[in-house]
Amino acid sequence: MAPSPAAPATVGYNCTPSHHLPYAEQRQMEPAGAAVTTQTFSPQPPTNTPYTTTPPDSHFRIARGSKRMDRCWYAEGATLGDNAEGDNDVRASNTGKHMFKGVTDSVTDSHTNRSRRHRQYWVHPILQAHDHAGVFNNLYHDLQRYEEKFQAFCRLSVAQFDNLLQIIAVDLIFQDTQMRKAISAEERLLITFRFLATGESYASLHFQFRVGVTTISGIVRCTCVVIWQKLQPRVMPSPTEETWRQVAAGFQTVANFPHCLGAVDGKHVRVQQPPHSGSRYYNYKIFFSVVLMAVADANCKFVAIDVGAYGSTGDSRVLQTSQIGLQILRAGDTLPEAEPLPGSTDPVPFVMISDEAFPLLQNLLRPYPRRELDTRKRIFDFRLSRARRVVECTFGIMSSQWCVLGTTIKLDVRTVDNIIKACCVLHNYARPERTDEIIENQQANLDNVVNWDFQSPSNLGVAIRDHYVDYFMSPEGAVPWQYACVGDE
Known part of the structure; x- marks a missing residue:
């Protein structure tokens, strides 16, 4: 029966895994005489170099980039340099030992998967119920029959709301398409008033009106600009x-x-x-x-x-x-x-x-x-x-x-x-x-x-x-x- 192979030696290193230590202590643990220079590597390892994620006789350092995190392990006595073609290469030192390199692209892969993820719904079922559910289609018409409740909801009387709608409606009417029906100017104004009157988040209004969050963001931004352009000459003209x-x-x-x-x-x-x-x-x-x-x-x-x-x-x-x-x-x-x-x-x-x-x-x-x-x-x-x-x-x-x-x-x-x-x-x-x-x-x-x-x-x-x-x-x-x-x- 063949004897079991001996456990690899860890010359010059503490028994505590180096990635659990602060960076300053990791630097102190590097063997004397080892020249280590951090450079940028290509995603693929050298063809003749073993590619592992847990090298036994190595010390690694974490290099952080703007959108990815690579873990690079440097073997004892390894030196890094550039070859004649300009590509990144790994050159072994006189000790003959090789450098092991492992790359973890979890952050990049996760971002790629999210961007390639297929949409589960073209229009979410919650939003598909917009035409027969939500505040505008259920509550709005009931509020118009009660002046006090309407003013508490919109901060304007029914007459003021209708008059303002006539002033700005021409800039809030959008064309219907084959893909979806445009939101009416009346509902756009109501969404904007509800945001201004309460300060609620777009996510909260999204569930109340059955309208997408991004759509509500555009509605509020556009309607506020139109309100200022149309009302300023009427209620706050340049003083004479x-x-x-x-x-x-x-x-x-x-x-x-x-x-x-x-x-x-x-x-x-x-x-x-x-x-x-x-x-x-x-x-x-x-x-x-x-x-x-x-x-x-x-x-x-x-x-x-x-x-x-x-x-x-x-x-x-x-x-x-x-x-x-x-x-x-x-x-x-x-x-x-x-x-x-x-x-x-x-x-x-x-x-x-x-x-x-x-x-x-x-x-x-x-x-x-x-x-x-x-x-x-x-x-x-x-x-x-x-x-x-x-x-x-x-x-x-x-x-x-x-x-x-x-x-x-x-x-x-x-x-x-x-x-x-x-x-x-x-x-x-x-x-x-x-x-x-x-x-x-x-x-x-x-x-x-x-x-x-x-x-x-x-x-x-x-x-x-x-x-x-x-x-x-x-x-x-x-x-x-x-x-x-x-x-x-």
Whole structure:
């Protein structure tokens, strides 16, 4: 009976399998004098080299690529090089031992199998039931009979929905084909409204409406663009001098603040971190966002907006580089000429109001810092903050109606910009024409509504603000309740 072969020796190696050790320790375990150079190999092993996956007398190292993972085993004393033809080759060292190489393409093979996998269904049975099942074919027509339930579902009344459908339907009608029937414009609008009103994922809407996830993604993206293009000229046109005068009249009536062209503020809309963006979208509130910069009137409607600034950018910088700052505050072509305040004789320019995150300019007022405030300055700060709160109310009303703005939007930032713009014009479209909800002698907590960060003001802005201070203390500009609101009877 022939003797059993002796177990192969493991010269110079620890008994622990090398692939269980850290890479630094694997390097220390390599035999002295062995020259090992990592190179790229062809998928096929040398014809005269044994091809194994568990070489007994070898040490291996894992080489990772972008789309595959190869395991390469190097025998003791082996040296790697290139042959004359330029192909990768394995040359044995003086010891005469060969190098064993094994390649594991599990990642690549798995990817190939997935790409070649045949579809089990051309149209999934869940989606085949679209014509007689789902929200649109069952619930939608029942909701139309109940105005309150329809508005809770779509955030618009039945009349507003039908009117909007007539405006944008021509851009949402697609042609039927022999393969499948196109989704109607009415259902496209309903899917988009349900996404904006709830912030639900595409996968959730997929089961509700019996429509594919990819199809819903295209519907939301396309419909939001169409809504902005069609409604913006109607509900948020480019402001003219007449528009600014109407806004100023509203602030004079509602907030007792004359010559006010609107309240300016920014809102951070939470998004998922875009790829390769670093910290550009990371804001001081410790989440990723894009900035909505807006000017609101006394009726809690948007007069002008600018969307898409990085979340890491401050409000002051966003305003200066936005279209609001460039075309309105700096150019001032459409702003009314300076006029005297009611009951006075000195002309004063029309202004916008903001918190202290913004600079003090000729056409932009902000409150005084909290330190060393006398009664005159406290009254001015109270009346400015009382009028400025309408923009915060506008953001709050819009976010409560279109709840997608209160979630983390996990979409491309360009799609996020279109969603924000669609929500803004839909807010103006659905907002009723009334101002009786706004500020009836409400007392403001100045510590909460004012951001007290300091910025150096301009000399002209300081002079205009001082003029407002004097006016609010004069018989022509004072109101009876202002002293009680600041605690000075």
